[in-house]
Amino acid sequence: MTVMAWDRRTFIAGTGAGLVTLLAGCVGDDGGGDDGGGDDDGGMDDGEGGDSDGDDTGGDDTGGNGGMDDMNVGMVYATGGLGDQSFNDMAHEGIQQAQEEYGLEFQNAEPDAPADVGELQRNFARSSDPDFDLICCIGFVQETDLVENAQEFSDQNWMIVDAVAQTEEGPLGNVASYVYREHEGSFQVGVLAGMLTGMDYDHGGGSTNPDQQMVGFVGGKEIPLIERFEAGYQAGVQHVSEDIEFTSAYAGDWNDPATGQEIATGMYDDGADVVYHAAGGTGAGVFEAAQSEGRYAIGVDSDQSLSASEFSDVIVASMIKRVDTAVYGSAGNVYNDEFQGGQINDLGLAEDGVGAVIGQDFEGELPSEITDELDSTRQAIIDGEISVPDNLDDL
Amino acid sequence: MNRADLERLLDRLVDATVLERVVISFASLLFAIVVGGVIVLLAGIPATCRDPAFVFAGREFCYDPIEMYLTLFEGAGAFGSLTNLGLTLQETSVLLFTGLSVAVAFRAGLFNIGTQGQMVLGALGSALTIVWVAPSLPENVVGTVVIVPLAVVVATVIGGLYGTLPGLMKAYADAHEVITTIMLNFVAMGIAFYLVRNHVGDTTTDSVQTTPIPDFARLPPTIDGTRFSILVLLFGLAAAIALYLLYERTVVGYDLRTSGLAPEAADYGGVNAKRNIVASMTLSGALGGIAGAMYVLMVHYRWETDMPPLGFDGIAVSILAGNNPLGVIPASLLFGALKGGSLQIDFALGVPPELVEVLRGLIILFVAMPEFFRMIGSYAGYGTDGGETDG
Numbered sequence: 001m002t003v004m005a006w007d008r009r010t011f012i013a014g015t016g017a018g019l020v021t022l023l024a025g026c027v028g029d030d031g032g033g034d035d036g037g038g039d040d041d042g043g044m045d046d047g048e049g050g051d052s053d054g055d056d057t058g059g060d061d062t063g064g065n066g067g068m069d070d071m072n073v074g075m076v077y078a079t080g081g082l083g084d085q086s087f088n089d090m091a092h093e094g095i096q097q098a099q100e101e102y103g104l105e106f107q108n109a110e111p112d113a114p115a116d117v118g119e120l121q122r123n124f125a126r127s128s129d130p131d132f133d134l135i136c137c138i139g140f141v142q143e144t145d146l147v148e149n150a151q152e153f154s155d156q157n158w159m160i161v162d163a164v165a166q167t168e169e170g171p172l173g174n175v176a177s178y179v180y181r182e183h184e185g186s187f188q189v190g191v192l193a194g195m196l197t198g199m200d201y202d203h204g205g206g207s208t209n210p211d212q213q214m215v216g217f218v219g220g221k222e223i224p225l226i227e228r229f230e231a232g233y234q235a236g237v238q239h240v241s242e243d244i245e246f247t248s249a250y251a252g253d254w255n256d257p258a259t260g261q262e263i264a265t266g267m268y269d270d271g272a273d274v275v276y277h278a279a280g281g282t283g284a285g286v287f288e289a290a291q292s293e294g295r296y297a298i299g300v301d302s303d304q305s306l307s308a309s310e311f312s313d314v315i316v317a318s319m320i321k322r323v324d325t326a327v328y329g330s331a332g333n334v335y336n337d338e339f340q341g342g343q344i345n346d347l348g349l350a351e352d353g354v355g356a357v358i359g360q361d362f363e364g365e366l367p368s369e370i371t372d373e374l375d376s377t378r379q380a381i382i383d384g385e386i387s388v389p390d391n392l393d394d395l
Numbered sequence: 396m397n398r399a400d401l402e403r404l405l406d407r408l409v410d411a412t413v414l415e416r417v418v419i420s421f422a423s424l425l426f427a428i429v430v431g432g433v434i435v436l437l438a439g440i441p442a443t444c445r446d447p448a449f450v451f452a453g454r455e456f457c458y459d460p461i462e463m464y465l466t467l468f469e470g471a472g473a474f475g476s477l478t479n480l481g482l483t484l485q486e487t488s489v490l491l492f493t494g495l496s497v498a499v500a501f502r503a504g505l506f507n508i509g510t511q512g513q514m515v516l517g518a519l520g521s522a523l524t525i526v527w528v529a530p531s532l533p534e535n536v537v538g539t540v541v542i543v544p545l546a547v548v549v550a551t552v553i554g555g556l557y558g559t560l561p562g563l564m565k566a567y568a569d570a571h572e573v574i575t576t577i578m579l580n581f582v583a584m585g586i587a588f589y590l591v592r593n594h595v596g597d598t599t600t601d602s603v604q605t606t607p608i609p610d611f612a613r614l615p616p617t618i619d620g621t622r623f624s625i626l627v628l629l630f631g632l633a634a635a636i637a638l639y640l641l642y643e644r645t646v647v648g649y650d651l652r653t654s655g656l657a658p659e660a661a662d663y664g665g666v667n668a669k670r671n672i673v674a675s676m677t678l679s680g681a682l683g684g685i686a687g688a689m690y691v692l693m694v695h696y697r698w699e700t701d702m703p704p705l706g707f708d709g710i711a712v713s714i715l716a717g718n719n720p721l722g723v724i725p726a727s728l729l730f731g732a733l734k735g736g737s738l739q740i741d742f743a744l745g746v747p748p749e750l751v752e753v754l755r756g757l758i759i760l761f762v763a764m765p766e767f768f769r770m771i772g773s774y775a776g777y778g779t780d781g782g783e784t785d786g
Contacts, residue, residue, distance in 0.1 A: 079701070109742050112752075114602070115695055115703045116738060119482065123742045126478065126620060140601035144697065148607070163601065222592070225601040 068335050071104040074124035074132040075327075076117060078139025080220075080254035081110045084281035085307040086300055087323060091138045091161065093302070094327030101328075102335045105130070118145030125153040133157060134334045136327050140225055150175050157339050159330040161323050162225065164344050173342040176333070178326040180347050182225070183232030183390045184381050185319040185354030186276070189298045190215075190236020191377050192317050192356060193274040194244050195370045196296065204361045205313030206296045208273040214245035216267035218260055218286050220279035222250040224391065229278035229300070229319070231389045238395070239377065239386070247272060251282045260285025268293035274316065276300070287311035305359035315359040316366070322353050350382045402777065408769045409778025416717070419765045424729075427761035431754040432460035438750055458746050467754075470739020471732035479735055481621030484628060485694060487731030491631030492686035493709025494716060494723040495638055496679045500572075501718040502642055503655030503675035505565065509576030510683040511706025512583030513557045517550035517684025519587045522691045522698035523595055524549045525608040538611045543692060546612070550688035551681045557583065558680015559673060566669035572676065580706075588700050597697075604699035614693045624693050631689075631727075634682070638720040651675050683709075714770070715763045733758060 075095055077088045088110075095106045109120040121142065124135045134157045137146050143163035150158050150165055150172045158165070158175040165175035193215040200210040215237055219226040230248055237244050247267055251259040260282035264275050268289060275290065276298035277283035283300060290297035291314050299305065299318035308315065326345070333339045347353020356374060358366060380386040389395050411419065439448065439457035448459035472480030493510050500507035524546050532538035561579060564570040588603060590596075597606045614624035642648035653661040654671030661668040683706060690705065691698060712730055716722030737751040772778060 107742075110747075111741070113703050114699050114701050116741075118695075119738060120742060122620075123738075143600050143602060144597075144604065144607060144699075148696075221603070223601045223603060 068102075068104075068133065068337070070130070071102060071134075071331075071335055072130040072132045073098070073104055073106040073331055073334075074127075074135040075106055075108045076120045076124065076135065076137050076142060077108065077110050078141055078254070078280075079111055079114060079117075080139075080280035082108065084255065085304060086280050086283060086302055087321075088138060088280070089307060090302045090321070090323040091136065091327050094324030095136065095331065097324065098328045098331035098335075102332065104331060104335065107132075114141050117142050118149065121145055121149045122153075125149060125156045134159065134331060134339070136330065137161070138323070138327075139163075140223075146175065147172065157334055157341065159326070161326055171342045171344055176330050176340045176343050176345070178323075178330075178345045178347065180321050180353050181349070181388075181390070182278075182319070182321060182354055183228045183235070183388045184349045185321065185356060186229045186232030186278075187236035187239070187381065187386070187388045188349070188356035188374055188378060189276055189317055189319045190233040190238075191240055191373060192236075192366075192370055193233070193276060193298060194237040194240030195373060196316065196366075197244060197273040198241065199367065201367070203365050204316075205291055206294045208296070209271060212245070212271040212273075213241070213243060214247065214270065214272045216264070216272040216275040217246070217248040218263050218267075218275060218277040218279050218283070219248065219250040220254045220282055221252060226250070226278050227392050228390050229276075231392045231395055233276050234392075234395055235389050236377075245271070251279050253282055254280035256282050257285035257288065261289045264289035264297070265293060268295045274298060276319070278319075284308060284311075287314060290314040299359075303357050303359070305361065309360070312359060312361045316362050317356050317358050320355055320357050322347070325353075348381075349378055405768065405772035405775075405777040408765065409772045411769065416766070416769075420715075420762055423761040423765060424758065427758040428464065430761070431757045432464065434753065434757070435460045435463055435746065435750060458744070458750070463740060463744060463746055466740050466743050467733075467736035470736035470743075472735060477618050478620045479739065481616075481618035481623035482738065483728075483731045483735035485621065485623040485731070486734040487727045488623070488627040488631050489686050489689050489694065489705050490708060490712055490727035490730050491628075491635060491723060492682050492689060493705050494712030494727050495631075495634055495709075495720055496682035496686065496706075497709045497713035498716060498718045498720055498723055499638060499682060500675055500679040501713055503651050503672065505562075505655050505672065505675055505679070506573050507558070507561075507576055507676065507679045507683075508573055508710065509558065509561060509579050509583075509706075510679070510686070510709045511702075511704060512576070512580035513554040513680040513683030514687040514690070514706045515580075515583045515587050515702055516557050516687070517554035518687030518691050518702065519591070519605070519698045520553040520684070521546035521550040521688040522605045522608060525612045525691070526606050529609045529612055532611075534609065534611045536611075542612045543614065546692060547685060547688045550684040550691075552684070554684015554687060555677045555681035558676045558678070558683065562673035562676025562680075565676065566672040584700075587698070591698065591700065602699060605697050607697045608691065612692070613696055622693055622696075627689050627693050632724065634685075635720045635724055642720065651678075711759050711763055714767055715759075717766050717770070729762070730759075 073095060080088055082088050082092055098104060099106060111117045111120055121135065121137060124132050137158060137160040140162040142160060146158060146160055146165050147167060154174055156174060160175060161178045164177040164179060165172045197208055197213045197215050199208060201208045217230050217233055219230060234246055237246055249263045251263060253259065260279055264286040267275050274296045275286055277286040278300045287297050287308060291311060296316045297314050299315050301321045303320055304318045305312040305315040349355060377386060381388060435458050436456060440454055442457040444457040447455035447457050449456055470479050472483045493514060496510045497507055525542055528542060532541055561572050561575040564575050565572045591605060592603045597604055614626055616622050617625040642652060650666045651671050651674060654666060654668040655675060658668035686705060708730055712723060712726045715726040733755050737755055740746055740751050
């Protein structure tokens with residue numbers, strides 16, 4: 001499996017044109033919280049310039065203004081592991097960007113099972129050669145262990161994605177937490193799927209079945225986080241029309257493409273035109289099914305028409321979740337000595353933490369009524385005119 | 396090689412002395428290390444990496460097998476790092492119980508694949524007992540002395556009952572225990588997941604897990620910076636010795652063995668074979684349940700879905716030990732060391748964890764196979780005195 005070969009800048013250049021409204025301001029915004037405190041992003045807004053905004057007195061090209069020398073970051077990934085072309089790879093992408101930008105070093109650790117997560121965290125925290133300036137904990141699975149380890153290693157800086165590290169006394173002061181309102185981005189792709197299934201559309205490696213209006217959802221594990229994706233998606237579909245059939249299933253695993261393919265093939269056979277997955281590595285099977293059935297799929301976490309480019313002819317869109325920016329941003333904050341310990345970053349559409357991005361092969365190929373509608377629902381969600389449910393009970 | 400050669404080989408293997416078997420095991424270990432090293436070396440050619448370990452004949456080799464083995468041994472605590480040693484012994488202690496669980500069933504001629512499920516339910520039972528009972532106990536040594544044994548007893552009972560089930564099906568309905576125990580593993584995991592996810596778990600997190608157990612219910616770590624508790628290791632060693640004595644020195648142990656291996660003969664000799672089959676499976680399940688309790692009390696401090704496959708590893712431990720309770724001790728040490736070592740490789744080297752799994756699998760395969768064939772050979776009546784699969 002090849003490592004994704006795109007960086008933030010080419011990504012923006014490639015998708016920017018048609019998506020200005022969807023991704024506006026995404027570049028270099030670390031989404032420093034929804035409290036409008038955008039002043040914590042240090043040297044980040046100048047993606048191109050790096051630290052050249054500092055006084056260029058020395059010839060030092062990594063030092064910048066007060067930047068840290070020999071910075072080391074430890075990365076503990078979620079159990080799906082690297083190569084999922086999705087969540088974990090997105091985090092990996094973020095730390096690679098930070099490596100380029102700040103000249104830092106990082107070390108990856110991939111747990112085999114949830115039980116190993118705590119030990120890997122402790123390994124990084126204990127290490128003195130090198131001494132890790134930041135440990136990134138990717139995924140909710142790390143929460144409980146992190147809460148314990150962050151208290152035991154209280155001088156260590158940590159960051160966690162998809163959970164808030166807190167005790168009864170409040171957020172831990174040495175952990176920056178990043179959570180996402182995935183339901184908002186999922187609503188957007190739900191609108192897209194709902195509109196597409198109602199149309200007679202034929203492009204790329206698939207086409208819709210005009211006789212039947214049906215969309216599907218494939219989740220990884222049946223947990224509240226993933227149900228948030230499903231709830232938002234279903235709400236988006238219903239926003240288009242209450243008559244659209246909706247089917248959903250869970251694979252029970254983050255890294256089981258075979259089951260993903262089995263489930264998705266069943267859905268396409270039943271008449272689904274579009275299937276959205278929130279299942280990490282399992283999603284590759286959904287794309288596989290879409291290709292062989294000649295239907296469409298929606299990716300998750302990263303722009304999967306790029307990260308899983310062999311399926312770009314059926315990946316009509318992806319619900320991106322900017323885990324990379326969270327990792328990149330927190331590393332930058334540590335680098336610039338502005339680490340935001342204890343801060344809870346709650347990122348949604350308004351902060352560009354999540355959003356719908358059209359697939360590479362479908363850029364400019366979708367009917368303008370869809371893209372226009374996406375623009376308007378996005379704005380309506382940001383303005384609070386549409387309230388997106390974050391669990392299935394509120395649908 | 397013709398059939399006669401093969402039969403001669405099996406005869407030879409079955410007749411091997413203890414010393415010969417130890418030598419065979421060590422030779423297999425060495426052989427596995429060499430083969431594994433070659434695989435790691437070759438896997439490094441097609442892989443892409445930023446700084447290859449070395450370049451030879453114009454080819455980039457991404458992984459250095461020697462460095463990897465050094466890391467493996469270092470991670471296993473072989474080079475004096477107390478933290479790493481702690482991790483190895485922690486794993487060893489739990490494997491002692493799962494290994495004994497499988498071995499106990501094997502001694503009665505029963506193949507219990509269900510240790511994993513018995514362990515999962517035992518762990519859940521002990522975690523929930525602690526979470527529910529702890530608030531009414533004082534948070535001091537008194538609380539510890541009450542709650543730790545209570546958690547172990549609950550896990551033993553739950554694991555035991557869950558082992559009784561396939562035992563009953565085997566004894567009275569002639570349902571093969573391999574099939575039923577495999578099925579019951581899935582049932583156990585499904586029940587546990589459902590209960591924790593929907594009813595008894597910690598609903599404040601996205602993980603499917605119980606609330607962490609309070610500090611006073613955690614076994615005190617013996618080595619700073621690790622969670623290893625010598626109490627569990629001692630308990631496990633005592634259990635191994637006790638079981639050895641039970642099977643080798645007591646009438647009960649003899650009855651348990653014969654009931655599984657030759658039920659008709661046992662019945663003829665006035666032993667209730669069916670009841671003994673159930674008893675063997677119950678004992679096996681109880682040990683699996685204890686392993687679960689140890690995992691909660693010492694390793695994870697909570698129950699969480701996707702428990703590590705300690706129960707399945709127990710099968711390999713038991714085979715490697717020739718199903719001898721005393722042999723389980725060194726066998727679990729080897730497996731514990733492999734676990735500690737592979738975690739260190741995950742952490743320190745760019746070698747993908749899957750490759751480390753391959754390595755682990757190779758070592759298990761190579762070391763366990765001679766014993767495995769010996770068992771099969773003995774079972775099929777080869778060797779000078781044929782007969783049972785004793786240690």
